[in-house]
Amino acid sequence: MSARILCLGLVLVFAASYAMAQVGGEKRRSGYQDMGEALQKMQDDDTANPGMLFVQLGGQLWAKPAGAENKSCADCHGAAANSMKGVATRYPAIPHGADRPVDLEGRINLCRTENQKAERLPPENRDLLALEAYVAHQSRGMPIAPPYGPLLDAFRAQGEGIYRRRQGQLNLSCAICHDDNAGKKLAGIAIPEAHPTGYPIYRLEWQTLGSLKRRLRNCLVGIRAEAWPLDAPEYVALELYLMERAKGLPLETPAVRP
Amino acid sequence: MRILLVIALLLTACPVAAQPVTPQIVDDAIPASLTGRPGDAARGRAIVANRSTGLCLLCHSGPIAEERFQGDIAPSLAGAGSRWSEGQLRLRIVDGSRLNADTIMPAYYRTGGLQRVARAFEGKTILSAAQVEDVVAYLVTLKD
Numbered sequence: 001m002s003a004r005i006l007c008l009g010l011v012l013v014f015a016a017s018y019a020m021a022q023v024g025g026e027k028r029r030s031g032y033q034d035m036g037e038a039l040q041k042m043q044d045d046d047t048a049n050p051g052m053l054f055v056q057l058g059g060q061l062w063a064k065p066a067g068a069e070n071k072s073c074a075d076c077h078g079a080a081a082n083s084m085k086g087v088a089t090r091y092p093a094i095p096h097g098a099d100r101p102v103d104l105e106g107r108i109n110l111c112r113t114e115n116q117k118a119e120r121l122p123p124e125n126r127d128l129l130a131l132e133a134y135v136a137h138q139s140r141g142m143p144i145a146p147p148y149g150p151l152l153d154a155f156r157a158q159g160e161g162i163y164r165r166r167q168g169q170l171n172l173s174c175a176i177c178h179d180d181n182a183g184k185k186l187a188g189i190a191i192p193e194a195h196p197t198g199y200p201i202y203r204l205e206w207q208t209l210g211s212l213k214r215r216l217r218n219c220l221v222g223i224r225a226e227a228w229p230l231d232a233p234e235y236v237a238l239e240l241y242l243m244e245r246a247k248g249l250p251l252e253t254p255a256v257r258p
Numbered sequence: 259m260r261i262l263l264v265i266a267l268l269l270t271a272c273p274v275a276a277q278p279v280t281p282q283i284v285d286d287a288i289p290a291s292l293t294g295r296p297g298d299a300a301r302g303r304a305i306v307a308n309r310s311t312g313l314c315l316l317c318h319s320g321p322i323a324e325e326r327f328q329g330d331i332a333p334s335l336a337g338a339g340s341r342w343s344e345g346q347l348r349l350r351i352v353d354g355s356r357l358n359a360d361t362i363m364p365a366y367y368r369t370g371g372l373q374r375v376a377r378a379f380e381g382k383t384i385l386s387a388a389q390v391e392d393v394v395a396y397l398v399t400l401k402d
Contacts, residue, residue, distance in 0.1 A: 169379040170313070170364045171372055180362075181331050187309060187316045188327025226376045 030249055031192040031257055034183075039204075043256040051133060051202035051254025054126075054209045058134025061127055067118025073131070076115065080138050088136035089145045089251060092236050092243070094152060101155050103236050105132050105211065123230040129200050129209045136199070136253035143248045144197070152240065155233075159241030162234060168225030174238075177219075189258075195246035196239060198255020205258065212239055278367050278383050281352055287345030288352055292367070292387035302396025305389055306335070312385070312393065317363070321400065332363065337402035347397045351390050366390060 032040060042048045062073045062080055077083040092101040095110060102110065105123075108131050112118045121128035146156075163174045177186065178194035185191070199212040206214075213235045220227045228234045281288045291297070305312040307322045314320065319328040320335035338347065349356060353365040366384045375381075385393065 165373065167372075167374040169372060169375045169382070169384060172362060172364075176362050185328070185330045187329055221376070224376045224379045225374050 026249075028195065028246070028249060029183075029193055030195050030197045030252065032198070032252060032255060034190045034192050035256075035258060039256055039258060043198075043252065049202065049254060049256060051200070051209055051256065054130045054133045054200070054202075055137045055254060057127075058130035058132070058137075061131055062134055067112065067116030069115065069117045071116055073111065076111075080134065084135045084138040086139050086142055086145075088139040088253065089142050090147050092152075092155075092240050093147050094149070099151070100233060101152055101236050101240060103212075103239055104136060105129075106236070108132060108135065124211060124214060126209075129211065132211070133200050133209060133254050136251065139251045140253055141250050143250055144243055144246050146240070146243045146247055155237045156240040156244055158234075159237035159239070162238055163241055168220065168223035170223040172223045174219070193245075194242060195249055196242045197246060197249050198252040198257065200253065201255045201257045203257045209254065212242075278369060279387065281348075281367070283349060283356065284345070286349060286357060287343060288348040289345040291391055292348070292352075293391050295391070297388070297391030297393070297395035299392070299395040299399050301389075302392035302394070305385070305393050306396060311389070313364070314393075335397065335400060337400060339398045339400040340402045342397075344394060344398050348390065348394050351385070351393055351397075366393075 032043065035043075042050075046052050059080075065072045065075070073080075088104055091104040091107065093107070094101050095107065105128055108128065109120050113120055121131075146152075166173045166176070174194065177191050182191050182193045196212050199215070200209045201215070202209050203215070213230065216235060216238060217227045279292065281292055282290060303322070306314045306320065307325050309315065314335065315322070315325055315328045317329040317332040318335050319330060322328075342350065350363075352367040354361045354363040355365060364384060367387065367390050369381055369383055
């Protein structure tokens with residue numbers, strides 16, 4: 001009898017500590033947790049989240065034929081809710097036969113040029129952001145799950161190198177702000193941990209949806225470093241490393257950020 | 259004479275010198291003014307408060323009540339004039355890495371040893387010699 005009670009007690013203790021490890025064990029914070037309650041509510045409420053307008057537009061574009069092939073994304077991929085579920089959690093990735101990784105917008109542009117025979121959409125183009133938001137939205141709530149492989153790992157290591165190197169006239173590295181001083185205040189703004197959980201994001205300062213690349217360029221400009229050209233592989237390398245740091249955190253697309 | 263005047267005008271027109279003079283470091287200080295003249299504390303206060311000129315309040319807080327958005331990455335500037343001499347403050351602003359190799363505080367009067375500086379700022383110091391002197395003059399007044 002007492003053995004059974006002891007056993008039950010142990011089971012309860014284990015169950016409780018397991019649950020706590022699940023909830024309390026996660027030390028990393030998404031930028032979401034650093035925002036005020038009003039912005040969190042805006043992100044959580046699909047009727048208030050301005051990013052959802054882009055997701056809706058992306059849904060329309062998904063079904064619209066384009067290019068010389070006159071094919072829509074849906075013609076090949078069917079319902080995005082099935083075919084695109086989880087895809088954004090494992091980008092950047094290396095397309096079949098390619099020798100370098102592409103980010104999600106790069107993958108979408110590959111389908112435009114190779115499969116639809118349509119022109120590339122330029123960076124920060126509204127339709128490109130809308131398609132990316134629509135595809136990434138199919139993974140909302142799913143944990144970030146980066147792929148591995150010798151080539152990917154080499155690019156990821158390059159990204160980590162950039163992340164840790166000081167640069168710009170202010171001579172700062174990403175790590176100085178986002179690792180060593182995360183949570184502290186930079187001119188009154190809480191420094192986030194730089195997890196790319198919500199891209200493309202609706203940023204209030206931009207008054208529109210924008211890509212991770214745009215966000216990274218904002219940080220580079222802030223430290224007076226030369227931003228790489230928009231098609232530079234450095235952004236993809238950085239994103240590979242940021243996704244690795246954020247591995248397991250849930251995607252939020254479309255996130256709202258100040 | 260005309261040429262000297264032109265040079266003098268050019269120098270005042272672009273206060274951020276491309277080629278900073280190398281200041282004399284003695285122990286942990288730069289005792290002499292970079293310009294040979296004392297700075298202006300009121301101008302220095304304005305530079306420290308300005309987000310895009312001094313940038314100090316990105317990281318520091320300080321007794322500048324009208325600037326609501328201040329940083330807490332670095333110690334408060336309040337009392338800096340009691341803790342440090344004028345010469346020590348000058349070296350701290352010119353190049354804090356001489357005191358602490360790992361410091362995250364930018365060197366305000368140095369152009370070497372930087373990577374991938376944006377074109378608009380290449381070869382330029384963050385502050386001019388005169389601006390450094392103004393900032394130092396202000397910091398000296400910050401007694402507890």
